[in-house]
Amino acid sequence: MNVERLARYLPFLSWAREYDKESATHDGLAALILTLLLIPQSLAYAMLAGLPPVVGLYASIFPPIAYALLGSSRTLAVGPVAIVALLTASALTPMFEPGSADYIQAALLLALLSGGVMLVMSLLRIGFLINFLSHPVVSGFISASSILIMLSQLRHILGINTQGDTALALLRSTIKALPDTHLPTLAIGGLSLVFLYLARRFGKTGLAALGLSLRKAATLTKAAPLLALLVGALSVHFMHLDQQGVAVVGKVPQALPAFALPVFDLDLVVKLLPLAVLISLVGFIGSVSVAQTFAARRRQRISPNQELLALGGANLITALSGGMPVSGGFSRSVVSYEAGAQTPLAGALSAIGMALTVVFVSPLFESLPRAILAAIIIVAVLTLVDLGQLKRTWQYAWQDGAAMLATMLGVLFFNIEVGILTGLSLSLLLFLWRTSHPHIAVVGQLPGSQHFRNVARFDVVQSESVLSIRVDESLYFPNARYLEDRIAQLIASHPSARHLVLMCSGINLIDASALESLEAITERLHTSGVQLHLSEVKGPVMDQLRRAQFLDQFGGRVFVSHYEALLLLDPITTRRTQDALPTHCPISPESNHLKELN
């Protein structure tokens, strides 16, 4: 096998050959910056997942290396991310005590299963299945999950104990425990929240106003969480706040992860599989959309199946090396890109940084207040809550808005699976509903032209003996009988019609149900003395119709253009209209609303 073919499966081969010193310098610098961002994120997302913080660090070592070898994106940075951490927690919390040995083992199994699901999807080339997760459903899921995440982190900010899986239960539990608020914890958590929020909101412009370049200001802003952690750790250390009841991370093992197979329990596998599938899909969607955004900037290509393979590999390796389920992260990819990373080697180099962190820096984490990690999580997911999106989606199409709202309510008040399944079912049903009564227009000829337009929208001429109908939808089972009904209606109200020409420019598919309906329509039209014809049938639809008897039996003709049909069936009216003075503006009203080419 030559290198080109091999490079399709091991994309790093395509850039490794051209790798030079300059790229190495860029990647090295980016890796350093990335490491500084990854330390607080890894600790925080492990805590969000209900796992010991070191697990987050472990999950930032081998997965980026696996991705660097297999991934088709040159920019995507892989590791623990908020949504996947939440999914992990919601899968495992009902079964085990968070942080317990069983819980940690189950998290590894979950990562293994997610990796397995991704690899299987990649091998079967069924990555396209994610397409069925509609945008409104995904976006509703992310907003609602982020709200759940924030609610679940409130307890660390307030220093209280809460429990519950749903938004309502968490809120109620939090309000009930409010009197127990631990004031020193609240002070640390609240200050961190404010600081991190202001840094994210105004850090870049503020630093730029102080004279830094925009790019440097942006990168420096990303160090805010690290700064917060540093100040927090020092405060705890010197003021002995942990002895006053401020929860801290505690002892972190100063050892690199040991490789081991997760304990394989078939019962547990069956229980975890649905969530593993969900983690795979959600992680995959997130990663691919981030990767595609960056790839477009450099006119590079992302192969979804290769991405599945790479993310699957990353999850397998995290399962074998004591980590947690991982995915591609947006913020870390931005940081890596803006810090000048040229290749996935930047991610792999940051893995070395994380390994060094574990070995040499982790004793410092002992005094890290959990409240600051919670503040980091809350500020990170705050931007993911987009209620304006719900409004915009509803305005654009209430069907999509309804699917989004149903997903959000389901996630918030039941659980994640209920939310997503409800949203998906609603998306599907409302789509079927929309296409079940398609736009069917009677069309007439625009005077002075060969064009045919809706008689309700334009001042057109209709033939007495030929009824022209345009259907703006593929013909398939949900609308097949509707078509029969509408045509019966139209024929009953046009008693002088002897021909009916169906303009098929909007028909992309005619399924077997619709074919039978066309046969029924033909037969019923015959009994009332009308002949059916088709015009402007698309190539693929025509190819398929030829495989049936319909074209031989329906007795009509198929015309390449609607004008040609009318010219043959009612030459006098058609020619007279064509020669008439135009009564319409030559460009349809749409143009007026549009601005000039920029």
Add this chain to the structure above:
Amino acid sequence: MNVERLARYLPFLSWAREYDKESATHDGLAALILTLLLIPQSLAYAMLAGLPPVVGLYASIFPPIAYALLGSSRTLAVGPVAIVALLTASALTPMFEPGSADYIQAALLLALLSGGVMLVMSLLRIGFLINFLSHPVVSGFISASSILIMLSQLRHILGINTQGDTALALLRSTIKALPDTHLPTLAIGGLSLVFLYLARRFGKTGLAALGLSLRKAATLTKAAPLLALLVGALSVHFMHLDQQGVAVVGKVPQALPAFALPVFDLDLVVKLLPLAVLISLVGFIGSVSVAQTFAARRRQRISPNQELLALGGANLITALSGGMPVSGGFSRSVVSYEAGAQTPLAGALSAIGMALTVVFVSPLFESLPRAILAAIIIVAVLTLVDLGQLKRTWQYAWQDGAAMLATMLGVLFFNIEVGILTGLSLSLLLFLWRTSHPHIAVVGQLPGSQHFRNVARFDVVQSESVLSIRVDESLYFPNARYLEDRIAQLIASHPSARHLVLMCSGINLIDASALESLEAITERLHTSGVQLHLSEVKGPVMDQLRRAQFLDQFGGRVFVSHYEALLLLDPITTRRTQDALPTHCPISPESNHLKELN
């Protein structure tokens, strides 16, 4: 309320006012012929449903009267039909002993529920829901049900006992019981089968050859079942075959049905409801398609919601008057139509015929052999088994063929609900799959024209700087990301492109997912220096796009025609191509395959 408005809800008002002596004569004659057909059918379908034969007679009295008052079809004849009888049996047999008092009560409740479901659907105007039962699924269901019906009736022909719900169980049970075959019963059943089959197959042409008019021959042929019953009853009576073990109908109460409410048992209601919904849907589909076929012949209109109301009323009245679930029947409607029925009064008059039959003729039914009723059922449903349809559907579109096959296998080897649900799910999934990777063509200009065609099918000219793409599918969630991916691919392979014009003539809908994808595409194209434009956007799609920010933000233009777009974006190539000599035949190759106007 004036009569016109009232007539919308009581359609008989529209014909009752013009009713005259001539119509009455026609209707009276048709009613007589209809009654002669209905007697054997009613007895047979009651037996098929596992009910005493008199129930079938009862179900032929009041339901046609209710339909005559409420129905919008002037031809549809309502009463017991084979498929609905089978559904009744398959609902009740697992719960009660066929023919027992509980069984009969449950059948009444089932009719009441079906009627209720239809009325509710009519009031909510959700009759369109039947559209989701695709033709291949319905057709597969009918073929498989007919096979089940035939297998279940074999025991009456052979004079044996069999049991089982599935095709396999029935076959196995029949083969096991073959040695017990009762030869006198087999002789009667076999002879009837042969006679009825020959009468149906050759009766009409045979009688016509003897000098009868085709119409009279057709009507007379329909009397074959009655003749078979008469001969059978006389043979039993004079040869005392019943004492030799030939099963007969036995005592039939010589009384008109008494009105009573069915016993209302909530547990039973919950159990029967799914089948009641199925009976409603299947009965409704059957009736509407029969009614539409006849309405078209006279350019009359059928109102599906009014039909639901009428069929619902017919089922309620049958439940109150000791009948069984009813629906519109095809063969009886044909007979009624061919016998010259002018209005639904023919059906109502046949009800009087049936009532007279119950009172005066039913003692004669005592000696009717069940084997002949079974033969009548078998020959009636034989025409409903259409395996050729499966082959044709598969050839036309394997996706539809697969849905049909799945329905058939499900009905035959599991049960009716499994079959229909499997078929429906498969229809839906395969439709989504088909639309999830739409036909996307790069188009170029046909020399010497303003038309743009697929570069793979036609010898066209492409602009260097403008990439033209046509999508032949509505843009919605299953294909939104596919579009992103394909456009990324196409842009990567056309590095010189500065503009991309999306030709939207085949796009009937852009949902929120696709809108977000278009936004993502726009942004990614921008980062690689390409501007997106749209052309030939349909009115309704344009209306919807205006409700979003997209048109203001995407930076491109919307062109009324694709030619206009190219003329502005690459005037030199476009004008030169337009002025070039045509290299293509003026009419596309499709036309050659089509025959002349008949």
